[in-house]
Amino acid sequence: MSGFVxxxxxxxxxxxxxxxTDISGQILDLDEDDDLEVFSKDTTVTDGSSFNxxxxxxxxxxxxxxxxxxxxEDTKDIFVTVDNPExxxxxxxxxxxxxxxTKTTRSEFDSSExxxxxRYQDFLWLKGRLEEAHxxxxxxxxxxxxxxxxxxxxxxxxxxxxRRRALHRFLNKIAEHPIFSSSEDxxxxxxxxxxxxxxxxxxxxxxxSRMGETVKAVAAAVRGVRxxxxxxxxxxxxVEAFSQKISSLDKVTQRIVREQKEYLEELKECGPTxxxxxxxxxxxxxxxxxxxxxxxRCCKETEEQVKNLNDNLIPVLHEYALCTDTLKMRDDxxxxxxxxxxxxxxxxxxxxxWQKDMRTDLRSAFVDTAERNVNYYEKCxxxxxxxxxxxxxxxxxxxxxxxx
Amino acid sequence: MADSGSxxxxxxxxTDLTPSESENNLKNTMVEKGTSLLKKMEISVAEAxxxxxxxxxxxxxxxxxxxxxxxxxxxASEGTNPVPDSLWRRYSEFELLRNYLxxxxxFAVVPPLPEKRAEFVWHKLSADNxxxxxxxxxxxxxxxxxxxxxxxxxxxxxxxxxxxxTEENGWKETVFETGFQAKADSRLKALxxxxxxxxxxxxxxxxxxxxxxxxSVISQLLRVRARAAxxxxxxxxxxxxxxxVFSEWSAIEKEMGDGLQSAGHHMDAYAASVDDILEEExxxxxxxxxxxxxxxxxxxxxxxxxxxxxELEMAVQDLTSKKQQREELATGTIRTFxxxxxxxxxxxxETPEQREAKLKMLETQIExxxxxxxxxxxxxxxxxxxxxxxxxxxxxxKDHDLRESLISYAIMQISMCKKGIQVWxxxxxCFNKM
Numbered sequence: 001m002s003g004f005v006x007x008x009x010x011x012x013x014x015x016x017x018x019x020x021t022d023i024s025g026q027i028l029d030l031d032e033d034d035d036l037e038v039f040s041k042d043t044t045v046t047d048g049s050s051f052n053x054x055x056x057x058x059x060x061x062x063x064x065x066x067x068x069x070x071x072x073e074d075t076k077d078i079f080v081t082v083d084n085p086e087x088x089x090x091x092x093x094x095x096x097x098x099x100x101x102t103k104t105t106r107s108e109f110d111s112s113e114x115x116x117x118x119r120y121q122d123f124l125w126l127k128g129r130l131e132e133a134h135x136x137x138x139x140x141x142x143x144x145x146x147x148x149x150x151x152x153x154x155x156x157x158x159x160x161x162x163r164r165r166a167l168h169r170f171l172n173k174i175a176e177h178p179i180f181s182s183s184e185d186x187x188x189x190x191x192x193x194x195x196x197x198x199x200x201x202x203x204x205x206x207x208x209s210r211m212g213e214t215v216k217a218v219a220a221a222v223r224g225v226r227x228x229x230x231x232x233x234x235x236x237x238x239v240e241a242f243s244q245k246i247s248s249l250d251k252v253t254q255r256i257v258r259e260q261k262e263y264l265e266e267l268k269e270c271g272p273t274x275x276x277x278x279x280x281x282x283x284x285x286x287x288x289x290x291x292x293x294x295x296x297r298c299c300k301e302t303e304e305q306v307k308n309l310n311d312n313l314i315p316v317l318h319e320y321a322l323c324t325d326t327l328k329m330r331d332d333x334x335x336x337x338x339x340x341x342x343x344x345x346x347x348x349x350x351x352x353x354w355q356k357d358m359r360t361d362l363r364s365a366f367v368d369t370a371e372r373n374v375n376y377y378e379k380c381x382x383x384x385x386x387x388x389x390x391x392x393x394x395x396x397x398x399x400x401x402x403x404x
Numbered sequence: 405m406a407d408s409g410s411x412x413x414x415x416x417x418x419t420d421l422t423p424s425e426s427e428n429n430l431k432n433t434m435v436e437k438g439t440s441l442l443k444k445m446e447i448s449v450a451e452a453x454x455x456x457x458x459x460x461x462x463x464x465x466x467x468x469x470x471x472x473x474x475x476x477x478x479x480a481s482e483g484t485n486p487v488p489d490s491l492w493r494r495y496s497e498f499e500l501l502r503n504y505l506x507x508x509x510x511f512a513v514v515p516p517l518p519e520k521r522a523e524f525v526w527h528k529l530s531a532d533n534x535x536x537x538x539x540x541x542x543x544x545x546x547x548x549x550x551x552x553x554x555x556x557x558x559x560x561x562x563x564x565x566x567x568x569x570t571e572e573n574g575w576k577e578t579v580f581e582t583g584f585q586a587k588a589d590s591r592l593k594a595l596x597x598x599x600x601x602x603x604x605x606x607x608x609x610x611x612x613x614x615x616x617x618x619x620s621v622i623s624q625l626l627r628v629r630a631r632a633a634x635x636x637x638x639x640x641x642x643x644x645x646x647x648x649v650f651s652e653w654s655a656i657e658k659e660m661g662d663g664l665q666s667a668g669h670h671m672d673a674y675a676a677s678v679d680d681i682l683e684e685e686x687x688x689x690x691x692x693x694x695x696x697x698x699x700x701x702x703x704x705x706x707x708x709x710x711x712x713x714x715e716l717e718m719a720v721q722d723l724t725s726k727k728q729q730r731e732e733l734a735t736g737t738i739r740t741f742x743x744x745x746x747x748x749x750x751x752x753x754e755t756p757e758q759r760e761a762k763l764k765m766l767e768t769q770i771e772x773x774x775x776x777x778x779x780x781x782x783x784x785x786x787x788x789x790x791x792x793x794x795x796x797x798x799x800x801x802k803d804h805d806l807r808e809s810l811i812s813y814a815i816m817q818i819s820m821c822k823k824g825i826q827v828w829x830x831x832x833x834c835f836n837k838m
Contacts, residue, residue, distance in 0.1 A: 238656055241656045245649055245652060245653040245656070249653075252642065252645040252649060255645070256642050256643065259635065259638040260639055262638070263632060263636050266628060267632050269628045270625070270632060273621065273624050273625045274625070276621055276624075277621040277622075280617040280618060281803075282803075283803040283807075284803055284806055284807060287807055287811075291810050291813070291814070294814070359659065363663075363835055363838040366835040367832055367836055370828045370831045370835055373824065374825050374828045374829055376824075377821040377822075377824035377828070378821070381825070384814045384818045385818060387814050388811065388815070388818070391807070391810075391814075
């Protein structure tokens, strides 16, 4: 699919939301390409999410922005990082803020660099806004609000770090998304001073979500979908199956982590036992102490490996499991109007885009895991080989006949 | 097996050596240090079989018998391979042999038998004596036992041992005929000596403590290792679930399908590889177990020393007291309290004739006592000498064997790591194709 333009038409005067329940009689028999052409011909402007009160951007420039280009990465013009968690204590509560740094060349930003501090609530707000404005597009999930089982304290270092990474991923997904990254809410999030953000939030959803509703209604009225349901069903089935697989993978990985931790507990006792033994021995004291050292070092490597799984693979799997939960909710689209929405190629592109992203993310997460496992075994290998080597040199040194 | 008459010696650092190969090398070392028996004869426990029969109380029972094969060394090296002589023995007969050796050679650190019941098992291993894996490991342990005895300087030339290897019928009777059971020390006697002995040889006291420590630390190691093996099994097997899920997932994907499918296969291979890994580790555990049981044999020798020393001390004490009595009687002074002395004080002295008779009796007793002391003294000395020689021999053997075991453990770990590297590299390639 080559780049094409997003979305809906706005037809003046039609503010009614009522849609005939059965529009089959009015549906035109179109295939993809025809649809494509029709859309681009009719294009007039806006997508609700980028609508702002002052309409500063021209339609033309917005069209350019909305292109689903494969080479979007080459033209990446906004970079966002989340780091530097800090704890804040007030009379009422304690909370963490994260530093959000934005570097961009986009013209709609007043400057090229911004630095703000945001707390988890703010991220939640942003996600909510994007979901409201684009109920049919896929918004990347946020880490859970509350602590996962097994952790005691919300402000535990590991938890904060895991959350920081997830927030970073979240913002980057938004920044990379052709529609979301142009969202006014996103811009405000990245640039507003704390006071500004609070008052902006207070404005309420009204205007934008009303836009969203209108868009939906209009889109519904526009295109027929007789041959869409099949694709839609396929997607539904895929999502259902994929969701199961991802959640299985999430569970399997968590189980692996549990088993590794229990293995580690037992292994930790081996080294000291060898060391204890060495105290009763003379000739054997040295090799026993060496073995104890080797076992201890392998323990450290195993600990490292467990941490890696926890920090890298599990969060990614978990996020995609959350994603599919969202996707499945979209599947309750029995209404024809929503299926018409699906007919909207923008939606389809978003879906395709999401799939591509998913593949990339999961691939790199698994490749990363495999690499770390190789690394782990290589380190342990080195430990035991050096033990063997030392035994050989010892033996030769003692003139021990057996080891020639 | 023992018919590996080859002279191959383990090369340290050769990480391609499998644990079973290095076990072989252990056997070769024993053959090499060879006593006259092993120079003549190859010994192996070739097979195990189940039998059913009536036992002593006429009830049906199932038991396992082991095939002992012996073959003259010359024949094998000449290239002709005659059928070996063989006979079947059950575990209880091995036990009988060992008990006989223990009693007959009290100064020797007698090699131990493999365990009677499976202990230190981790969950997958069966604790059942009839389980084929257990029987197999026991077969190996019994062969090891025979080779150890056959390479012991003193034990290898024992007639009963030779008959055990060569005479199937009537062996039991022959053993009993030696009357060895009568010579066995009672546990009570031994325990008593341990508490009361005053001047045992310090080296033996230290050895006994060492035996205690060795037993305690190896038990702990075996326990910890078994638990770790259990957990490691779990880690590997759960990866098998990846295999299943990847496979299912690949069915719903288009581009990712192939990569996922093949990655899944590697995960299955990874999960399956743990079985071999842990089986090899069992060999290592068996080597440790042998020395766990050896520690008991070591302590037995030390306790025997305490017993002989105690008996010497008793004889000396007895002699001393008799001499004192003689002195008192001769000089008329009563230095030690005795009931006799008191009564004679109260009821009057004895007649000179009575005293004469008593003195004479004491003299005889003293003579006998001195003979006894001399005897026990030389028994004790001899025991100390020959026991210490065997203990030194044992120490060397233990240091060598356990070092080999540690090395083979390292080799096992290296092999496990190499397998892991291979599997995950393969998986990584597959993931890249996703």
